Amino acid sequence: MLQKDCCPLVIAGPSGSGKSTLLNRLFEEFPDKFGFSVSHTTRAPRPGEENGKHYYFTSKEVMQKQIENGEFIETATYSGNLYGTSKLAVENVQRTGKICILDIEIEGVKQIKNSSLNARYIFIKPPSLEELEQRLKKRKTETEESLRRRLNTAKIELEYGKQPGNFDIVIENDNLGKAYEKLREFISYKWNINT
Ligand SMILES: Nc1ncnc2c1ncn2[C@@H]1O[C@H](COP(=O)(O)OP(=O)(O)OP(=O)(O)O)[C@@H](O)[C@H]1O
Numbered sequence: 109m110l111q112k113d114c115c116p117l118v119i120a121g122p123s124g125s126g127k128s129t130l131l132n133r134l135f136e137e138f139p140d141k142f143g144f145s146v147s148h149t150t151r152a153p154r155p156g157e158e159n160g161k162h163y164y165f166t167s168k169e170v171m172q173k174q175i176e177n178g179e180f181i182e183t184a185t186y187s188g189n190l191y192g193t194s195k196l197a198v199e200n201v202q203r204t205g206k207i208c209i210l211d212i213e214i215e216g217v218k219q220i221k222n223s224s225l226n227a228r229y230i231f232i233k234p235p236s237l238e239e240l241e242q243r244l245k246k247r248k249t250e251t252e253e254s255l256r257r258r259l260n261t262a263k264i265e266l267e268y269g270k271q272p273g274n275f276d277i278v279i280e281n282d283n284l285g286k287a288y289e290k291l292r293e294f295i296s297y298k299w300n301i302n303t
Pocket residue numbers: 121122123124125126127128129130243244246247281282283284285287
């Protein structure tokens with residue numbers, strides 16, 4: 109059996125692949141077992157996003173200073189904005205005894221792999237780039253330009269996701285219910301959680 113606090117779970121995948129949707133289900137089903145590592149970002153909040161819950165919304169200047177001070181485990185630039193996981197964000201979850209979940213970009217994944225965090229890695233993959241585009245359009249959060257950038261980045265991310273050894277499991281999110289079952293199964297097995 110794994111020590112709960114030794115193994116955070118890293119979830120990655122292209123924007124729009126369904127990471128938040130799947131994680132929201134997981135948090136709903138197991139509110140006492142998992143805690144979300146709240147990332148920092150310099151992007152603007154989307155409607156409904158709360159500071160300190162979905163992200164810590166900050167400025168480039170402030171975040172760059174904190175990075176220089178060594179306060180972050182990983183940082184990445186994505187679609188022109190800075191993102192990052194602070195050491196404090198992970199510690200805050202681990203202190204509660206919950207399994208820490210990190211939803212991060214591929215650049216961040218690479219950095220976590222070089223850090224002292226002994227994490228498990230899940231990649232969420234869309235059924236196709238066309239379907240990804242449709243979902244992002246439906247989500248109505250992107251401009252034409254940010255949509256293009258997300259789709260271009262997605263191609264690179266999908267390449268990284270399919271390299272053997274980069275992730276413990278790759279889950280295709282075609283049917284949401286089935287994808288969730290796979291996620292749940294993997295997690296309950298790895299963390300020895302009775303579901
Ligand atoms: N299996 C699915 N079938 C159809 N639509 C889906 C499925 N999974 C997620 N979606 C929809 O696709 C959109 C993108 O999902 P979501 O916001 O969870 O992606 P994400 O990977 O968290 O993106 P980001 O990294 O930009 O936050 C949402 O509108 C969501 O409702």
